[in-house]
Amino acid sequence: MVPQSRAEFEGGIDSARPPSYVAIMRYVCSNCHTPLDAEPTDEHKVCPRCKAEAGIEPVKDKPPMAMQLFGIVLLVAAVATVGGSLLGLTG
Ligand SMILES: [Zn+2]
Numbered sequence: 001m002v003p004q005s006r007a008e009f010e011g012g013i014d015s016a017r018p019p020s021y022v023a024i025m026r027y028v029c030s031n032c033h034t035p036l037d038a039e040p041t042d043e044h045k046v047c048p049r050c051k052a053e054a055g056i057e058p059v060k061d062k063p064p065m066a067m068q069l070f071g072i073v074l075l076v077a078a079v080a081t082v083g084g085s086l087l088g089l090t091g
Contacts, residue, residue, distance in 0.1 A: 030055035 028035050029047035036056070038045045045056040 026059040027056050028059050030057050035059070 022039055024037050025040050026035060027038050027045060029050065029052055031047065031052045031054075032050045034047055034049040036045070036048055038056070040058075044053065046053050047056065
């Protein structure tokens with residue numbers, strides 16, 4: 001009973017997705033470094049500035065490493081603070 005209802009649940013999610021949904025990715029021209037948005041399935045991406053068809057590279061949408069480290073430091077500091085206060089209360 002459970003797997004059946006789960007399959008129906010996942011099917012419901014799929015049917016709820018708009019059929020016209022297209023994932024737009026950010027690319028950058030390795031020739032003139034102009035950013036452009038294009039569909040990953042588009043095989044003929046052209047740079048809007050220098051009209052180059054070759055060298056259109058996908059851009060990784062990831063935060064800079066410095067920001068990731070900053071977030072980790074904040075998390076560790078928060079855990080240490082909470083843990084320290086808990087130890088202080090119980091000890
Ligand atoms: Zn270009």
